[in-house]
Amino acid sequence: MHSLLPASRFRATGTALLAAALLAGCAATAPGGSGEVTIKRDRYGVPHVYAGDTRGLFHGFGYAVAEDRLYQLEMARRSGNGSVAEVLGADFVATDKATRSNIDPVSIRRQIDALNANDRAMFEGYAAGVNARIRDVLADRAKLMPREFIDNGFEPTPWTADDVAMVWIGLILNRFFAGTAEVANLSLLNQLKAARGDAVGTQLYEQLRWLEDPTAPTIVPRGGQHRVASVEPGDAALAPVPAQAAADFRATQVARMGLAATEGMPTASNAWVLGPSRTKEGVAVLYNGPQQGFNNPSFVHGIGLHGAGYDLTGLTPIGLLPVLFGTNGTIAWGSTVGSLDTNDIYQEALNPANRYEYRYNGAYRPMTRRTDVIRVKGAAPQSVDIYATVHGFVQSWDVDNGRAYTARSTWQGREVETMLGWAQAARTRDWSGFLAQGERVAASITWFYADVAGNIGAVGLGRMPNRPATQDIRFPARGDGSMEWQGTLPFSANPRSYNPAQGYLASWNNQIAEGLRADGANFSHVDRVAEIHAQLQGTAKLGADEIWRVSQGAALADLNARYFVPLIVDAAKGLPANDPARRAADLLANWDFKNRVAPGGEVYDNRATTVLRAWLGAMSKRLLADDLPPAVFATYANLGYPTLTPRGSPGSAQPAAVAKLLWNALSGPASGVPQRHDFFNGQDPRTMVRAALSDAVGELRTRLGPDMAAWTTPVVRHRFSRINAIGVPWAGAGEEPEVSPYMNRGTLNYRVVLKPGALDMCSVAAPGQSGFVSPAGVRDRHYGDQLALFERFECKPERLTPAQVDADLESRRTLRY
Numbered sequence: 001m002h003s004l005l006p007a008s009r010f011r012a013t014g015t016a017l018l019a020a021a022l023l024a025g026c027a028a029t030a031p032g033g034s035g036e037v038t039i040k041r042d043r044y045g046v047p048h049v050y051a052g053d054t055r056g057l058f059h060g061f062g063y064a065v066a067e068d069r070l071y072q073l074e075m076a077r078r079s080g081n082g083s084v085a086e087v088l089g090a091d092f093v094a095t096d097k098a099t100r101s102n103i104d105p106v107s108i109r110r111q112i113d114a115l116n117a118n119d120r121a122m123f124e125g126y127a128a129g130v131n132a133r134i135r136d137v138l139a140d141r142a143k144l145m146p147r148e149f150i151d152n153g154f155e156p157t158p159w160t161a162d163d164v165a166m167v168w169i170g171l172i173l174n175r176f177f178a179g180t181a182e183v184a185n186l187s188l189l190n191q192l193k194a195a196r197g198d199a200v201g202t203q204l205y206e207q208l209r210w211l212e213d214p215t216a217p218t219i220v221p222r223g224g225q226h227r228v229a230s231v232e233p234g235d236a237a238l239a240p241v242p243a244q245a246a247a248d249f250r251a252t253q254v255a256r257m258g259l260a261a262t263e264g265m266p267t268a269s270n271a272w273v274l275g276p277s278r279t280k281e282g283v284a285v286l287y288n289g290p291q292q293g294f295n296n297p298s299f300v301h302g303i304g305l306h307g308a309g310y311d312l313t314g315l316t317p318i319g320l321l322p323v324l325f326g327t328n329g330t331i332a333w334g335s336t337v338g339s340l341d342t343n344d345i346y347q348e349a350l351n352p353a354n355r356y357e358y359r360y361n362g363a364y365r366p367m368t369r370r371t372d373v374i375r376v377k378g379a380a381p382q383s384v385d386i387y388a389t390v391h392g393f394v395q396s397w398d399v400d401n402g403r404a405y406t407a408r409s410t411w412q413g414r415e416v417e418t419m420l421g422w423a424q425a426a427r428t429r430d431w432s433g434f435l436a437q438g439e440r441v442a443a444s445i446t447w448f449y450a451d452v453a454g455n456i457g458a459v460g461l462g463r464m465p466n467r468p469a470t471q472d473i474r475f476p477a478r479g480d481g482s483m484e485w486q487g488t489l490p491f492s493a494n495p496r497s498y499n500p501a502q503g504y505l506a507s508w509n510n511q512i513a514e515g516l517r518a519d520g521a522n523f524s525h526v527d528r529v530a531e532i533h534a535q536l537q538g539t540a541k542l543g544a545d546e547i548w549r550v551s552q553g554a555a556l557a558d559l560n561a562r563y564f565v566p567l568i569v570d571a572a573k574g575l576p577a578n579d580p581a582r583r584a585a586d587l588l589a590n591w592d593f594k595n596r597v598a599p600g601g602e603v604y605d606n607r608a609t610t611v612l613r614a615w616l617g618a619m620s621k622r623l624l625a626d627d628l629p630p631a632v633f634a635t636y637a638n639l640g641y642p643t644l645t646p647r648g649s650p651g652s653a654q655p656a657a658v659a660k661l662l663w664n665a666l667s668g669p670a671s672g673v674p675q676r677h678d679f680f681n682g683q684d685p686r687t688m689v690r691a692a693l694s695d696a697v698g699e700l701r702t703r704l705g706p707d708m709a710a711w712t713t714p715v716v717r718h719r720f721s722r723i724n725a726i727g728v729p730w731a732g733a734g735e736e737p738e739v740s741p742y743m744n745r746g747t748l749n750y751r752v753v754l755k756p757g758a759l760d761m762c763s764v765a766a767p768g769q770s771g772f773v774s775p776a777g778v779r780d781r782h783y784g785d786q787l788a789l790f791e792r793f794e795c796k797p798e799r800l801t802p803a804q805v806d807a808d809l810e811s812r813r814t815l816r817y
Helices: 005-009 016-024 054-081 090-100 105-113 117-139 147-152 161-176 182-196 198-208 243-257 259-263 415-425 431-438 530-536 544-555 561-574 580-589 608-624 630-634 657-670 685-704 787-791 802-807
Strands: 036-042 047-050 270-274 285-289 300-307 310-317 325-327 331-337 343-351 354-360 363-366 368-374 382-388 394-398 403-409 445-451 456-461 496-498 504-507 749-753 760-764 809-816
Touching: 036 054, 036 802, 047 054, 054 090, 054 117, 054 147, 054 161, 054 300, 054 809, 090 243, 090 368, 090 382, 105 161, 105 415, 117 161, 161 415, 182 198, 182 243, 182 343, 182 630, 198 657, 243 394, 243 403, 270 331, 270 445, 270 456, 270 530, 270 544, 285 331, 285 445, 285 544, 325 749, 382 394, 415 431, 431 445, 431 456, 445 504, 456 504, 504 530, 530 544, 530 561, 544 749, 561 580, 561 608, 561 657, 561 685, 580 608, 580 685, 608 657, 608 685, 657 685, 802 809
Parallel strands: 047 300
Antiparallel strands: 036 047, 036 809, 270 285, 270 504, 285 749, 300 310, 310 325, 325 331, 331 445, 343 354, 343 403, 354 363, 368 382, 394 403, 445 456, 456 496, 749 760
C-alpha cells in the first residue's frame, strides 16, 4: 500500500518544529547553493528574475511568486494533492477524496527521479525559492505573514519538488485535461430508449449528441492537408448506467474539475494570430485570452525569466514551472484548451462474489488498492481506499449492477514530460523547434505561434489513442480486454496549420480540424468563435489596437443573436405592424447583437436581448418538450447567459446546448446533423418561430408589463471570486472585487506585436500581480491595480529588455541560493 506522498509529508501546520526547521534552513527545505539571483520588479509589480544557472533562476521564480501569492500557493498545492481538509475542515473531505482518486504519487516520484540534473534543478530550485520566502515570513510574522493564514489558524509548510509537480498534475491536468462525457452520454441514451423505445430513443440521441457537424468552424482551415483520423461508431454492447451511478460519476468530476469544466467541454480560452499580410504593421501579431476562471487573486501572475537559456516575459498560473503565455523576443506563444479526445472511461464488470475483482481477458483480476489518510481540521482523520484496474483509477461504482467505471488518459505516466515540453517551448526560436517540444506534450491543448520573421501557426497537441474499430468513442469502452488501445498515433497525425492562405488563425475552443470526433464537445455551426471570425475575416488589414479590440467585440456579444435574430425577424414580416410580436421583432432587427451597460449601470442598453432570451425559452418548449423525457428536457433549460453565482462570474460563457438543437432543427436538410426525427411534428418551422415569439411576448407582458420600454434585462456584474474552480477558498472573506458588466474574456489578456528588434507586448491580469494582505489587513499596492484596465479593455506594457525593466524599475532584490 502507498499513502499519498504529499499528505504523508505535511502534518498539522504552524508547529514549532516546522518553524524551527525552516528558520534553520535545514537540508530538506533549503538545499544549499553558492550563487546569486536578482529580482527586479516593474511599476506594476511584475518580477523579472536574473540568474546564471537553472537552479538559481527557478529559485528566484519560486521566491518571487511566494512574495506575491504565498497563501494561494499553499492552497494550490493542497487543491492539487488533496489536503485541503487538513487546514480548512470537514467541508473539504469530498474534494480531497475526488482529487486523490485520479493521481498516482508513486508514478510522479518515479518521473522526477528519472530527470536529468538540469531538469530536476527546475523543480528543486522553485521549491527552495518558496521555502526561502517561508523562512523570511516565519522570521517576521508580524509584518510578512499573509492574513489568510492567521484567519484560518495555520502556517505555511516546506515545499519539495513533488509539490511543484503536484500543483501541475492535481490542479491543471486533472482539472482542464481530464474531462469526459462518456458516462453522461450512456446515461442519456438509456433514458431516451426507456422513454421512447430503442428505435426512436436512438434517433433522438443522434440528434442530441452527434459525432461530427461538417458545418462547424475549425481552427485549422477546412480543405487543408491536416484532418483528424476518425473512428466510425462501433457496437458499444454496454450495460445500462443507472441514474445514481451517473450522478456519482458526475459528482466526482465536479469535485475535482469544477462545474464549468464538467458541463462544458472544452471550456476555456480564445486566441487569434495574424500574419504580416493581415496587419497594418506588416508583422505577425498574437493575441491570447486564456479563460481559467475569474478569481481574486488572479489564477495567473506575470513573470520574466532571464538566464540559463531563458529570456522570456509572460504570465502563467500560480505554482507552475512552465510559462504558458508569453514571448522570448523571437517567438510568441499562447494556447486554448484542446479538442482531441485523449481520455476514455472503461465500464468494468465486477465479480459477483467480490466487488474488488473485475473481468479482464477471460478471468477475474483483483484491483490494486491504495489507502490514504485524509487529515481533517477539528475532526478525526478519514481513510479513503483508492482502487484501480489495468485501465486506471475507479471513479464511481455501480455495485447493484456489478459495474465500476475507471478513467484512462494518454498523459498519465507522462505528466512531468508534458510539463517539461511546455516549459522548454519557451526557449525555442522557430516553428520546428516549437513542434519538437509540442510532441512531448501528452495532454490535449492547442498551441498558437508567431515569430519575428512573420510566420504564424497553430497545432493540436496531445497523444491520441489508437482505438480499436469496435469502440464507440461517445460511450465508455468495455473493460473486458476487447477494447484496448493499440498504442498511440504518431505526432504527424496531429492537426496543424502554418501560414494559412487566409492570413490568420482563430480559436475559441472550437473544433481543431475536420474529421475530429470526440465524446463531449458537440461542435456545431453555432459556435462563439464566429464572433471572432466576423471581425477578422476578409482582406482588410488590422492595426495592433484593432486586434486588441476584437476581444471587446467578442466579450460583449450575445452568442445566440447572429443565428436566431434573422430567422425571427424574417418570420415576423407577415405580421401587422401594430402586432406586439411584430414590434418585438423590430427591436431585434435594430440590434447590433452586443450587450452593453445603459446609463445608470443597472440594465443592458437594449431590450432586444430580453426578447431573444424569452423567445429561446419559448421555442425550446414548443420544439422539444413533447419529444424529450422531462428529466432530459430539464437539462436543456440553460440558455447560456451569464449569471452571478456564489462562486462568482462564469469563466467562459458559451452558446447553450439547446441553441445548437434549435439551429439544427430550423436548418432542416441544410443542417450538418441529419434531422431524421421531426421535432416540428409536421408543422411549418416559420409558423412555430412566430408562435414562439407570440409566447415570448405574452410572457414578457405578464412579467414586465405591456410597455416595451420596461422590457429591460438587469446587468450581470463581473465578480472576481475568492473561491477557486473546485470550491477551495483562495482569499479572505469579502475579498471579491467587481466591475461591470460581465465580460466573456480571458482571465488574462495579452497581445504581442512581433516587430523585429522592437517587440511590443501588453497584458492585463486583473485584479493585480499581488495577492498579499498583511497581518493588519493592508493590501499590497499591486493587489488590485489592474482592475480599472480590465474594465476599460486596456492593457499595461510588458517590459521585455533589461533596459526597459530598468527604466520602469520599482524595486530590486538580490538573494543567495
